[in-house]
Amino acid sequence: MxxxxxxxxxxxxxxxxxxxxxxxxxxxxxxxxxVMNMEEHDSKLYYFGLTFGANASAFKISNTNYFVQQDTFQVIQPKWGPGFHIGLMGSLRINKFIDLRFIPGVVFAEKGIRTVSRSGIVQDNKIESIYGQLPLQLKFKSDRIHNFRFYGLLGGRFDYDMASNARSRRSDEVLRIKPNDLSAEVGFGLEFIYPNFIFSPEIKISQGMMNNHFPDNTIPLSNAIEKINSRMITFSIQIQG
The missing domain is CATH 1.20.5 (Single alpha-helices involved in coiled-coils or other helix-helix interfaces)
Known part of the structure; x- marks a missing residue:
């Protein structure tokens, strides 16, 4: 026992x-x-980063009255095209929940226009652009949940198309596109905070506010189009320090 x-x-x-x-x-x-990684980062007045990613862009097309009367085109339809971008990011802390961001970058984009003639012939045309972009955005941040937060974006962007053919003298141009554009942007993203850097995937949608069409009455398609606006969906990966 x-x-x-x-x-x-x-x-x-x-x-x-x-x-x-x-x-x-x-x-x-x-x-x-x-453990809260990079706690001091939340109190920084400013910080920098790198951004890169992919995009899809297209035109929004408004036709002229001539389009109804003409007998050349039955359909004029925009098509989405792929692209990519890279840029630098600078952020200024306004308060705990709001940052002001400036992200100059270079964007390679492709837009398509499909035409169907009255005889049923389908033709796909590509318009390539190389943009120098200057976006200015407000970033609205949530509270940190340990080493994670989400945020929303609202802002505007100036684009200059370095591949614009508005002043081109070539006779085989499909359309002439103006180089300057202003866009409104909205988006959201996530922040994953690691000990030495912040990893942030982000999605933005932008809508062009200016008419990109440069009229040329020697181009049949140009006579059928009154207004062209740009649209873009952007997926970015950001690395912040």
Whole structure:
């Protein structure tokens, strides 16, 4: 009986000791999970980063009255095209929840226009652009949830198309596109905060506010189009320090 009691006493001590060790290990692991990375970053007045990613862009087309009367085109339809971009990012802290961002970058974009003639001939035309972009945005941030937060974006952007053919003298141009554009932007993103950097995927939608069409009455398609606005969907990856 004494041997049995001694065995039970030692077993109880082992069980209690193991339970204490497991509890302590769990508490330590939980504490490590809740370590706030880069806490000083939230109080920085400004910080910088790198952004890169992919985009899809298209035109919004408004036809002229001549389009109804003419007998050349049955359909004029915009098509989305792929692209990519890279840029630098500078952020200025306004308060705990709002940053002002400036992200100059270079964007390669492609837009398509499909035409169907009255005789049923389908033709796909591509218009390539190389934009120098100057976006200015307000970033509305949530509270940090440990090492994560989400945010929304609202802003405007100036674009200069370095591949614009508005002044081109070539006779085989499909359309002539003006180089300057202003766009409104809205979007959202996520921030994953690591010990040495912030990883941030982001999606934006932009709508051009200016008419990009440069009229040329020697181009049949140009006579059927009154107004062209740009549209773009952008997926970006940002690395911030």
């Amino acid at each position: 004494n041997i049995r009691n001694s065995y039970l006493t030692h077993l109880s001590r082992y069980i209690i000791g193991a339970a204490v060790l497991l509890f302590a290990a769990k508490q330590t692991a939980t504490a490590q999970e809740k």
